[in-house]
Amino acid sequence: MHAIIVTSHPKPGSLTHAIAARMAEGIASSPGGHSHEFVDLAAEAFDPRFTQDDIALMLGQAEPTTDVAAEHARLDGADALIIIYPIYWWSMPAQLKGWIDRVFTNGWAYSDNGDGKIIKKLGHLKVHLIAIAGADMRTYARHGYFGAMRTQIDHGIFGYCGAHVLTSELMTPDHSNDFANHLDTAYRLGRKIFSA
Template structure:
């Protein structure tokens, strides 16, 4: 089934400070592919937009369930998510996880009673509309090293399960481009082609 038939709008979130980085190149390639399929694409460049990852007092009030207006930047990101039929996150691996900027996006944007809720008996229920989520990570290390030390599983546990499954998004896939610092143009093209063929 093609993207054209199932995805009208996609949101691509990037978290790399360098505009001509591999992360941005992959994001641009994915955006181009989706647009060719007839999908409307919005790109949230968190660095270029100066998104603040730091939790504020207002953010913590929301987290603790106290009524109040969401910060404007958080509301903007939530509206982007609500418009999207697919979420794509493209980021480098820093210390075996997502960059602090993207972690802060998770912390601030995926709020209680919007992304998830607590039931009266203490269970967590995801609130987000079921859409596919693609996590595209670039990593300097090789897969053998990641697997030997459990880093691939750690990212899966922390982000795939601990963030997206928590919010009800079960169709979440992680792709890691290993040894990306030394990748050739041919390897980058092959990785991108493989990514888009599964979207």
């Protein structure tokens, strides 16, 4: 089976990239010979801006642009989508949100023909979300931030398309600040991505 691991962080040596690498190691070491592909939106300079072309696609008046079609093809070949991201202002980075805005399109991720019935088209896709926080768990719990993120992202984006969110993990700073436990968790999660 094949996993797509998406990151959106401009610094290659970031904790985000380290967690993605450990997740990939876990996938590679799991029984069954599974594969993975990295999608580093920052390194690939993915353009998150929603343009007239994207509006035309949404309205069913155009075909996907080359960059969006390439992302569709990558995801069509995936059994699992893993998104690992730092939390910016209690949500995902703008580039990652722009990737979702532009790639999870009408006609591909869902169909909305204007009759009030949404057809969810990503029921085959298993999604694993790893959000990396700068604040502690008490802050997220006290203000309800993580619950709000799960409503917005897990349900509002992936549930809308019919994709199944199997993991929704919030990694908060630990007391030692060495982040070894996060890397261990990522490895363990990677080993379990394709377990029965």
